[in-house]
Amino acid sequence: MTKGRIVAGFLAPHPPHLVYGENPPQNEPRSQCGWEQLRWAYERARKTLDELKPDVLLVHSPHWTTQLGHHFLGVPHLKGKSVDPIFPNLFRYEFELDVDVELAEACCAEARNAGLVTRMMRNPGFRVDYGTITTLHMMRPQWDIPVVGISANNSPYYLNLGEGLGEMDTLGKATRRAIEKTGRRAVLLASNTLCHWHFHQEPLIPEDMSQEHPQTFDGYKWDMRMIELMRRGETQELFRVLPQFIQEAFAEVKSGAFTWMYAAMGYPNIPAELHGYGNVIGTGNAVMEWNLERYGGNLPFNERPIAA
Amino acid sequence: MPVVSAFLVHGSPLPFLRPENPPWKALDTGYRSAAAALAASKPDVMAVYSTQWIAVLDELWQARPRSRGVHVDENWHEYGDLAFDIRADVELTKAILAATPAFGVRSKPVDYDGFPIDTGTIIANNYLNPRGTLPLVIAANNVYHDWQTTEKLAATAVACAESLGRRVALVAVGGLSGSIIREEIDLARDRIASKADDAWNRRMLALIVAGNSKALAEACPKYAQQARVDMGFKHFAWILGGLGGRYARAKVHAYGPSYGSGAAIIEFTPVVSPAMKARPKPAVKPRSASKALSRAKRAAKAGMTRRSKPSRKPARRKVAARSAKRSARTTRRAKR
Numbered sequence: 001m002t003k004g005r006i007v008a009g010f011l012a013p014h015p016p017h018l019v020y021g022e023n024p025p026q027n028e029p030r031s032q033c034g035w036e037q038l039r040w041a042y043e044r045a046r047k048t049l050d051e052l053k054p055d056v057l058l059v060h061s062p063h064w065t066t067q068l069g070h071h072f073l074g075v076p077h078l079k080g081k082s083v084d085p086i087f088p089n090l091f092r093y094e095f096e097l098d099v100d101v102e103l104a105e106a107c108c109a110e111a112r113n114a115g116l117v118t119r120m121m122r123n124p125g126f127r128v129d130y131g132t133i134t135t136l137h138m139m140r141p142q143w144d145i146p147v148v149g150i151s152a153n154n155s156p157y158y159l160n161l162g163e164g165l166g167e168m169d170t171l172g173k174a175t176r177r178a179i180e181k182t183g184r185r186a187v188l189l190a191s192n193t194l195c196h197w198h199f200h201q202e203p204l205i206p207e208d209m210s211q212e213h214p215q216t217f218d219g220y221k222w223d224m225r226m227i228e229l230m231r232r233g234e235t236q237e238l239f240r241v242l243p244q245f246i247q248e249a250f251a252e253v254k255s256g257a258f259t260w261m262y263a264a265m266g267y268p269n270i271p272a273e274l275h276g277y278g279n280v281i282g283t284g285n286a287v288m289e290w291n292l293e294r295y296g297g298n299l300p301f302n303e304r305p306i307a308a
Numbered sequence: 309m310p311v312v313s314a315f316l317v318h319g320s321p322l323p324f325l326r327p328e329n330p331p332w333k334a335l336d337t338g339y340r341s342a343a344a345a346l347a348a349s350k351p352d353v354m355a356v357y358s359t360q361w362i363a364v365l366d367e368l369w370q371a372r373p374r375s376r377g378v379h380v381d382e383n384w385h386e387y388g389d390l391a392f393d394i395r396a397d398v399e400l401t402k403a404i405l406a407a408t409p410a411f412g413v414r415s416k417p418v419d420y421d422g423f424p425i426d427t428g429t430i431i432a433n434n435y436l437n438p439r440g441t442l443p444l445v446i447a448a449n450n451v452y453h454d455w456q457t458t459e460k461l462a463a464t465a466v467a468c469a470e471s472l473g474r475r476v477a478l479v480a481v482g483g484l485s486g487s488i489i490r491e492e493i494d495l496a497r498d499r500i501a502s503k504a505d506d507a508w509n510r511r512m513l514a515l516i517v518a519g520n521s522k523a524l525a526e527a528c529p530k531y532a533q534q535a536r537v538d539m540g541f542k543h544f545a546w547i548l549g550g551l552g553g554r555y556a557r558a559k560v561h562a563y564g565p566s567y568g569s570g571a572a573i574i575e576f577t578p579v580v581s582p583a584m585k586a587r588p589k590p591a592v593k594p595r596s597a598s599k600a601l602s603r604a605k606r607a608a609k610a611g612m613t614r615r616s617k618p619s620r621k622p623a624r625r626k627v628a629a630r631s632a633k634r635s636a637r638t639t640r641r642a643k644r
Contacts, residue, residue: 064382065382065383066382066383067383067488067490067567068383068488068489068490068492068567069490069492071385081421081422083420083422083423083424085361085362085363085423085424085426086362086363086364086365088418088420088423089420092420092421092422117490117491117492119386121385121386122385122386123380123385123386123388123389125378125380125389126380126382126385127379127380127424129382151382155490158488158490198364199365200364200365200366200452201365201366201414202365202366281365
């Protein structure tokens, strides 16, 4: 079997407003417009995904929170209705997806061998979380590529941040080994917002973009600083300031998807491409791409962030 | 004060799905004993607050007349499914929605097919309202609401219930100490994650039973922080707010572990006001489908079908006779 590899990683945030704004047939509520810049950003990301032709999309979502270990979707076909508990007025989505169970099981086993507690989710009645659904829809609305869905163990919140993100680092490396052993061409999707300070009341018309703005100036500045570091490929500095970013900007990257993705990619010092940035109820969201395929699979694998 | 009973209960699905597991048996039994106490208090509605229904914008209230389905817990999916059938007291919910802006809280109704009702609410309803005869008012846990706001939400819910003549069973769903066991264990050896947590839990339970409000007020913030209590123990604020800050007595039906975290079933007896002692007539409850069915079954058993049951209407001759008599009386009065 050919050795598998990660062909790209994407920062792919999941505000359900983006699906709402797009008015796809799967989503019940209808909008007049909304969050066009972020949706167009996703259109650019979709173009790359089309060109890459991956075998599988792996998504790590903060809205499937688990207490006992890291869980992996393990049912070949899942369908149902995903309703956002916080924005049910915007997101009531009929989903149907195929799971790459073989790869999920390989990830589960590799992570367990690395010392993490892991579980396969085998209950066919399980409702996939809206974070996973939103990210997958925005990246691939055709739903024609199998997925591996991964839970966000609560370790960064329950333990100290270093220990928690340390688990995500281990998980990312285990994910990479599983991909290599199963011969997959894989794309990783880190379903995270950046600065997560947000409004406390929803505008009367949710898609009234005259009401949309960063919740805090400091949060906006932090987002720009982090995006610039990613655009420059300054991975070591990026991870040096990550704890402070999480603390001061209430950044959702705390949940682990961002670290998982970077660890799986080997903390590459390559510039990321920014497809677009925008605010959703005040939070900061960026769609960004690390296209490893452009480097022909010749990037060094770093165990931790190092200077270029 | 229309509160006829109040309960602080845990929202873990584990004892419900595996009641035979020794460390969880007491929690299962305790919940059933609380259910009997709730039924005996004859409420018209359960007013539920669950720490597991998270909100971040506005306060949310379940307003769908009926929600049914099968839920799979995101953590404990391997233990099985949770069927649920929950009716909301829509009239009371609407009254509460209109009332909360008075103290600066904007409320929103939630009425959507497929809305993900949280595990805690489902567990509480399945245990305490197993036949689904009681409608519910269900309040979300807005993570930005503090203790006082949560108390006010409960007090408002109770005040609205009073205005509608409802007898209320208050139910707060949440755990005690929040330290968890993060590795796989033999379920039969489940325990509270640390001795310090166990000591804190027991101390708080003792304070609650003693009803020492001053000591409780001092202890709650420290307990919440040091024992990492579920959502800062705000679910206790729901109980206190709904009871007007006091109760006649408290009883612990059960205490035990739920994969390391603390769980309890506590019953609070409200202070009975003179008005309640006069036992106002309960509000007319909608007849449940199950009661109607059992009535029909009883009728069938007695050999009476719909056709053969004696009519409540008097026979035509008797009606005619009464009409004639009435007419005769009228005529006699007219003649006078």
